[in-house]
Amino acid sequence: MTLSNEQLIQIRRHLHSIPELAMHEIKTHAYVLQVIQSFSQTNLEIKELPELPTALLVLVKGSNPQRNIGYRCDMDALPVTETHESSYKSTNPGVMHACGHDIHTTVALGILNYFSENQPKDNLVFFFQPAEESESGGKVAYDLGAFSGDFHIDEFYGLHDNPLLKTGVIGCRMGTLFAGTTEVNITIHGKSGHAAYPHLANDAIVIAANFINQVQTVISRSIDPIKCGVITFGKLDAGVIRNVIAGEARIEGTIRGLTQDMIEFIRQRISEIAEGLEKSFICQIDVDYNQGGYYPVENNPKLTKRFINYMKENKNVAFEETEPKMTGEDFGYLINKIPGTMFWLGVESKGALHSADFLPNEAAIQKGIEAMVGFLGYRMNLEEE
């Protein structure tokens, strides 16, 4: 049975009501599996990964396969408390689909549903991925050998929703779509003490303040202004009470650049600043970096040219050429290994990605499905040049 627009919206709303953090997508995985099991199973094969139990792969067997085409969606949510009131509001306190992965998953289910009813020519491999926001679920799956044998992938596609594009618009570009990122954790070891005796302590909060201010000069003063980079510290923990000097501070952040060279340059400058502060404040500063799978999202030239041309020429699709953005994605790792294209789907929300008032327009779901079903049909009928 082909899912109606109403059913797709119900699926999205159910997913929205059960958001789960990276690597904990247990209810989401069970629900997605239940939806897939309601589809015609004639040409479907489901693969689970015991070492990555919230992931799911589905093969749709083609009628005359020349290749395996992959389609990936991510399923995890964020530690954000939703502000919008609705009948499908998050039932998991403090967790919200604030990045639209509920939309991504529903679009993937819609495309899969279509091809379960209309056998494709090529094999299609759907990857329902856990842990995009952290912990690199895509990389973990790849490194576990998920995309091997019948589930190998020759070319890979995936989307991200975009609140700044009009609903249903497909956005893409040749080259780099998203930045590469690196998570950075800094622990400052000072010495705690009485608020009245600062000379007998070593205030980790003062060191953290200096560290944060100095690091901001990396972007404003160390990098070529024509190129770009981002350093955001989203979390700072220090101290226990107003009249005890903090002995330790912990800062968590993310570094972004459109090239791997830029990311490495920023890392080096942060380490140099930490070393300088260790000397000037006579303290110890540990800096840990973790890039995981968040490589720059570099679209494959041949596949992306074909994708963009199709979207531009299709009268039912509104296409926009987009600028690179500093968002990260571990799809960057997957398309570093397997040629692929990532694109945006406009969802026109006043609230930004990662914000408590993110409110995507659900009408984008059907548009995304139609654009991708159309593209895959076209791509499968092309003779390979």
Ligand SMILES: CC(=O)N[C@@H](CCC[C@H](N)C(=O)O)C(=O)O
């Ligand atoms: C699309 C999006 O918002 N992706 C996340 C990816 C997280 C990357 C990693 N955990 C980091 O923080 O560096 C993003 O924040 O851009």
